[in-house]
Amino acid sequence: MSVVSPATKPGSPATKPVNLERRSLLSAIRPSRAILNIVLVVSAVFWLVPTIGLAIISLRPESLFQQSGWWTALTAPSQLTLSNYQTLFAQGLVARGVLDSLITSLEITVPATLLVTIISSLTAYSLVFGRWPGRSVVFLVIVGLLVVPIQVALIPVVQEYRVFGDLSGFNPFGTIPGVVIFHVAFGLPFGIFLMYNFYSGIPKEMLEAGRIDGAGEWQLFRRVALPLGLPAAASLMIFQFIWVWNDLLVALIFLGNNKHATLTIFLFEQTRTLAANYWIISTGAMISIFIPLIVFFSFQRYFVRGVLAGAVK
Amino acid sequence: MAEIGTEATPRARRRAAAVNEGGNPGGGWRDHLGSLAFLAPGAIFLLAITVYPLAATARNSFYDATASNYVGLANYKEIFSTSSILVTFRNNVIWVIVFPFLVTFIGLVYGVLSERIRWSTAFKTIIFMPIVFSATASALVWRTIFDLDPHIGIVNATIQTASDWINPPGLYPVDPSAGQSVAGLVATGVSAGPKDSLESSSTVTAGNPVELGLIGISPATLQLVGAQTAVVPTASPGAVTGLVWRDFSPSNPTARGQVLPDELGFPGLKLTLLRSDGTSAGTAVSDAHGDFSFGSVGSGSYKVQIDSSNFSSGFTGIFWLGTQSLTPTSSLNQTAQALLSVPLVDISMILAYLWIWAGFAMVVIGAGLASLDREVLEAARLDGAGEWQTFRRMTMPMLAPVLIVVIVTMLINVLKIFDIILNMAPGSSQGDANTLALAMYNFGFTGGLGNWGLASALAVILFILVIPAIVLNLRRIRG
Amino acid sequence: MASVTFDHVVKRYTSDLTVVKDFNVEVADKEFMVLVGPSGCGKSTALRMLAGLESISEGQIRIGDRVINNIAAKDRDIAMVFQSYALYPHMSVYDNMAFPLQMQHMKKAEIDKRVKSASSSLGLGNFLDRKPRALSGGQRQRVALGRAIVRNPQVFLLDEPLSNLDAKLRAQTRIELQKLHRDLGTTFIYVTHDQVEAMTMGDRIAIMNAGILQQVGTPGDIYDHPANIFVAGFVGTPTMNFVAATVQDGVATASGFHVKLPKALPAAKGILGFRPEAVTDRIPDPDSAMEMKVDVVERLGSDQFLYGKVGGDSVTARVDPRIKVEPGDSIKLGLDTRTLHFFDSETELALL
Ligand SMILES: Nc1ncnc2c1ncn2[C@@H]1O[C@H](COP(=O)(O)OP(=O)(O)OP(=O)(O)O)[C@@H](O)[C@H]1O
Numbered sequence A: 001m002s003v004v005s006p007a008t009k010p011g012s013p014a015t016k017p018v019n020l021e022r023r024s025l026l027s028a029i030r031p032s033r034a035i036l037n038i039v040l041v042v043s044a045v046f047w048l049v050p051t052i053g054l055a056i057i058s059l060r061p062e063s064l065f066q067q068s069g070w071w072t073a074l075t076a077p078s079q080l081t082l083s084n085y086q087t088l089f090a091q092g093l094v095a096r097g098v099l100d101s102l103i104t105s106l107e108i109t110v111p112a113t114l115l116v117t118i119i120s121s122l123t124a125y126s127l128v129f130g131r132w133p134g135r136s137v138v139f140l141v142i143v144g145l146l147v148v149p150i151q152v153a154l155i156p157v158v159q160e161y162r163v164f165g166d167l168s169g170f171n172p173f174g175t176i177p178g179v180v181i182f183h184v185a186f187g188l189p190f191g192i193f194l195m196y197n198f199y200s201g202i203p204k205e206m207l208e209a210g211r212i213d214g215a216g217e218w219q220l221f222r223r224v225a226l227p228l229g230l231p232a233a234a235s236l237m238i239f240q241f242i243w244v245w246n247d248l249l250v251a252l253i254f255l256g257n258n259k260h261a262t263l264t265i266f267l268f269e270q271t272r273t274l275a276a277n278y279w280i281i282s283t284g285a286m287i288s289i290f291i292p293l294i295v296f297f298s299f300q301r302y303f304v305r306g307v308l309a310g311a312v313k
Numbered sequence B: 001m002a003e004i005g006t007e008a009t010p011r012a013r014r015r016a017a018a019v020n021e022g023g024n025p026g027g028g029w030r031d032h033l034g035s036l037a038f039l040a041p042g043a044i045f046l047l048a049i050t051v052y053p054l055a056a057t058a059r060n061s062f063y064d065a066t067a068s069n070y071v072g073l074a075n076y077k078e079i080f081s082t083s084s085i086l087v088t089f090r091n092n093v094i095w096v097i098v099f100p101f102l103v104t105f106i107g108l109v110y111g112v113l114s115e116r117i118r119w120s121t122a123f124k125t126i127i128f129m130p131i132v133f134s135a136t137a138s139a140l141v142w143r144t145i146f147d148l149d150p151h152i153g154i155v156n157a158t159i160q161t162a163s164d165w166i167n168p169p170g171l172y173p174v175d176p177s178a179g180q181s182v183a184g185l186v187a188t189g190v191s192a193g194p195k196d197s198l199e200s201s202s203t204v205t206a207g208n209p210v211e212l213g214l215i216g217i218s219p220a221t222l223q224l225v226g227a228q229t230a231v232v233p234t235a236s237p238g239a240v241t242g243l244v245w246r247d248f249s250p251s252n253p254t255a256r257g258q259v260l261p262d263e264l265g266f267p268g269l270k271l272t273l274l275r276s277d278g279t280s281a282g283t284a285v286s287d288a289h290g291d292f293s294f295g296s297v298g299s300g301s302y303k304v305q306i307d308s309s310n311f312s313s314g315f316t317g318i319f320w321l322g323t324q325s326l327t328p329t330s331s332l333n334q335t336a337q338a339l340l341s342v343p344l345v346d347i348s349m350i351l352a353y354l355w356i357w358a359g360f361a362m363v364v365i366g367a368g369l370a371s372l373d374r375e376v377l378e379a380a381r382l383d384g385a386g387e388w389q390t391f392r393r394m395t396m397p398m399l400a401p402v403l404i405v406v407i408v409t410m411l412i413n414v415l416k417i418f419d420i421i422l423n424m425a426p427g428s429s430q431g432d433a434n435t436l437a438l439a440m441y442n443f444g445f446t447g448g449l450g451n452w453g454l455a456s457a458l459a460v461i462l463f464i465l466v467i468p469a470i471v472l473n474l475r476r477i478r479g
Numbered sequence C: 001m002a003s004v005t006f007d008h009v010v011k012r013y014t015s016d017l018t019v020v021k022d023f024n025v026e027v028a029d030k031e032f033m034v035l036v037g038p039s040g041c042g043k044s045t046a047l048r049m050l051a052g053l054e055s056i057s058e059g060q061i062r063i064g065d066r067v068i069n070n071i072a073a074k075d076r077d078i079a080m081v082f083q084s085y086a087l088y089p090h091m092s093v094y095d096n097m098a099f100p101l102q103m104q105h106m107k108k109a110e111i112d113k114r115v116k117s118a119s120s121s122l123g124l125g126n127f128l129d130r131k132p133r134a135l136s137g138g139q140r141q142r143v144a145l146g147r148a149i150v151r152n153p154q155v156f157l158l159d160e161p162l163s164n165l166d167a168k169l170r171a172q173t174r175i176e177l178q179k180l181h182r183d184l185g186t187t188f189i190y191v192t193h194d195q196v197e198a199m200t201m202g203d204r205i206a207i208m209n210a211g212i213l214q215q216v217g218t219p220g221d222i223y224d225h226p227a228n229i230f231v232a233g234f235v236g237t238p239t240m241n242f243v244a245a246t247v248q249d250g251v252a253t254a255s256g257f258h259v260k261l262p263k264a265l266p267a268a269k270g271i272l273g274f275r276p277e278a279v280t281d282r283i284p285d286p287d288s289a290m291e292m293k294v295d296v297v298e299r300l301g302s303d304q305f306l307y308g309k310v311g312g313d314s315v316t317a318r319v320d321p322r323i324k325v326e327p328g329d330s331i332k333l334g335l336d337t338r339t340l341h342f343f344d345s346e347t348e349l350a351l352l
């Protein structure tokens, strides 16, 4: 313990029980910085290849597709053209076209995202700051619902929609509200969970001060909880937006025979019906990932927070 | 003198307010009502669209295809006795065994390594980015990547490049998988030799030119190799000379055995002169007119061989999205095959899914790493632990809860795996790549009215499989 | 009139967890009442019941003549300053102070007037646009006060408002709070576990222990006439000396000395209490003199405290700082018999 190696730097505590021999051995087998960087550069390139490939395929004329690989465009950039995009956009708003699907996706995603965020905030507020008995049990039920697969609800909800249609004259099956409702319900457990955790971190005194200051429950929610919960709500919104935007199953079932389709359905049908229509598929796929990419790069911080908060879904 | 606390002088207690534990002052039940109004929208959605349907699905699973007649356990019996459905369990098992651990491992490696580079933000962004892509779009991307045609799929293109380098294809590839054969090229003066080679039908001697006619090679190929008009070779003493030509004249399609003016020679063919005992007496390569010459040949009779390497087709692509099994099961019966084979398409899809989710694992684990107590790690270093020991004895155990979260999250995720399979496995592989969630969709919602009883039973099984995760989550929240 | 009455108030969280037991206090209009007691004794709970943040399990709380048990917090016309200040982090200082007024739907101009006047009297005039996180601890504390002041409430509640300040600022704010109380002319109820705050600030003090009110009185009253052992021990530093004693013929005998009691007592056995300042190097009455074996000497400049043994009992004495004493010395000390206390050893109540 008291042996001081001459290699010990001046100033370092003399009694450090560091086994120098072993450390130098380990540093010898430790990969050098250069190797580390090379490994990670190669990994990063691997990860980029699919996206770059997709982008290039969508930017090459269809006629080149079977002749040479997309990677040849890396050395011959003159291959690249926007013609695929022009062709798709030139179709305009024909039902089940790309533009029409883009709009349908937005029509579903925006309301589903807003509703989940608002309802989750309300429910979480009630669970955290309300004082009715049984709150903790309700919260546990919601935690239990977090991982329930949507498959267990598909058929009964179709049945419920039918019954609702018989009673009210409006059957949500096959309509955009029908899809939105389902998404909202299955977005809520995660949304409530995330907002609950955030609200739990707000000192209770903050709300009590508000109560004493004369605010009613609604004002406390709107003036205190909601603004304080904004970061969490932002995470939730982004998460939910991407979740709904990328959904295929729910839209496939609940849009039924609707003449409009979401972008994911558009892509799915293109692969099914036109198995070799790679130019449409790749261009459509690029369009479908464009909005999530914008969201991702603009709000990465909030997105990461949402991912960390809800590493369960 | 001071007032004394009333504990010493007890008086009858008056009850002014009901005991309500946890307590809600002031408004009493009216405040509860306020809180409950906040709760109502969420409660209605959850009860109507998740809680009630859960029960209804359980009920439907005991009913027939139209969910109207009770059939007992028939749906479950059918599931466990139909090999095409049992395949879904096998695939779910493959996903569950392989994917969560693999993705966590990669996430851990990237999480740890990326902390030590300057461009870690860029690196993490690159790895994390695919998480925002839909599984549908990702599946399409990866379908292209794994495309069979090396002109389309970059994986096969890469393998082809490597393989061509080691074992280059001949100038005149014959692809057996496309129904072609070397023997099918025989036209005039040649016959099939051993191992996909061709040889002259008759023996040859020095000074006597030989003419070897082939057919069945496309003009495009010939154009590519720069073929020119076939020229009958001149006799040369002490040498075996000859011609290999395309015995097909566009102007005279039926004429065989003659060298016509619009017929082309085969350039670049690798030829071997064989002694009668089969050993090589020399090699030659044909010129642009298809002529060749073996010099300084002794007397005796020989055969001219057109080497098999001329026809080697090289690498033509692996069908990554196909169903060939990685485990040898072809000798087993159908049910055993369904349960034990590991189709290649599963592995390809797992790779695609890794691409999507590795960033998630990396980010969650990275956050876990960042929240570790640095001082503990430093203390370990001072106690003499090296880098690897610190990692294994300190970092890993402290990180264990995070790793478990990632594994469980990914486990639930792949139990429900659906879109990637629907979109990535081509029609011919779908049946072999099928999973519980996809089968549930197929039975419930495709092919006319669907079989709701069976689909519900599949959904119930799926639910039962996630129950351990539910329990784990509840434990984690309460503990 | 804004007197506050706790009338047999009980707070029960569960059937076997009662944290405030039969609490009776009357706080007069404009009075500065301090609620003091050790941590966890139920002070905050009592205050929070008054504020409307906790339900009242039993009994009544009245403000003036109005029973407030079933009135919502927002309608009680009470302001409260929290220990953590509970400032709204997303609002500026101005908005924090304006918030309660906005809740009353007060006119903008009036809100502005009140916020400006309160903030300038608290020296916050230059910080109105800042968010709480850009303020120092003392400034935050004043914003919390300001938020309460602007409302001009009937009752002002403060729950340990000084405990997050450093010692110097705490002493200064103590004085400011007293001045504020004088200026506002409002009933103050102030919760603290710091007996110095209680003694210096309160018109009267209510001392609690384990959910039970021990004594209510002026600081002098409580110091000089503690109602029981708990109060006697809680108030005063260093804490009062307690020694077991037997009484016979008006003389109490402890293990190391005896003293003549000023009054005849019925009990034969009990606990004799005397503050350290009653044990000095001056010996007024040789009969009650004692011999102390000194263990620890604590010199504080103006005072010198000796901790040691008298007979079998531990005793603290305050002696002239100029006397030279070392640990291990024996010293002869006298006892001032005018400030003796005697407690029943069963009930712990004061008999003298
Ligand atoms: N919601 C609750 N449920 C159960 N017990 C509680 C609850 N709130 C407080 N208590 C208990 O009531 C007792 C009194 O708490 P209170 O906050 O009134 O103490 P205090 O006198 O203010 O202490 P301090 O000086 O530490 O603030 C404590 O023992 C506490 O544990």
Ligand SMILES: [Mg+2]
Residues within 6 Å of the ligand: C043, C044, C045, C159
């Ligand atoms: Mg308290």
